[in-house]
Amino acid sequence: MVARISGMSGDDRTPVYVISVAAELAGMHAQTLRQYDRIGLVTPLRTRGGGRRYSAADVTRLREVQRLSQEEGVSLAAIQRIFDLEHQVEALRERVAELDDELDAAHEQLGQGRRFFAVGSQGDIVALRHGQRPRQQTGGQALVVWQPYGRA
Numbered sequence: 001m002v003a004r005i006s007g008m009s010g011d012d013r014t015p016v017y018v019i020s021v022a023a024e025l026a027g028m029h030a031q032t033l034r035q036y037d038r039i040g041l042v043t044p045l046r047t048r049g050g051g052r053r054y055s056a057a058d059v060t061r062l063r064e065v066q067r068l069s070q071e072e073g074v075s076l077a078a079i080q081r082i083f084d085l086e087h088q089v090e091a092l093r094e095r096v097a098e099l100d101d102e103l104d105a106a107h108e109q110l111g112q113g114r115r116f117f118a119v120g121s122q123g124d125i126v127a128l129r130h131g132q133r134p135r136q137q138t139g140g141q142a143l144v145v146w147q148p149y150g151r152a
Helices: 019-026 030-039 056-070 076-109
Strands: 115-119 125-129
Touching: 019 030, 019 056, 030 056, 030 076, 056 076
Parallel strands: none
Antiparallel strands: 115 125
16 A cells, blocks of 8 residues: 555665755645645755755655545545554564574574474474484384274
8 A cells, every 4th residue: 555665775865856846756736845844744854054855765755645645535644654654564574684683693603503393203392403304213113903893
């Protein structure tokens, strides 16, 4: 439902457009961009003189706000909440990746790597490394012959 802008390159986040150009690129009036800035929906960077400078990512976000508002009927407050939740999800994904890397490093440091579990020949649970198979028990194997009931 919401276009993701987190995958944009550094150039897409470089503030280069003045408000009139950004408004034209987004298909909006400059006053709308000022309102969105006031409520924190799309916040451009500011020059030393206080002028707004929009990036390509900002313009993409402005277009998404317009689409959600006009085509989907979503309120501006709800759009802000959607963007906040997207940001939280992305931050959580990054944190999970960091923790996964830390876990892998800790396993490697302990010489364990990732472990898998299997059932051994005696029905016990055996911890294995990737590609390793449970050892087969030698000796002590019994042969069981089944005869249907009533036959001798």
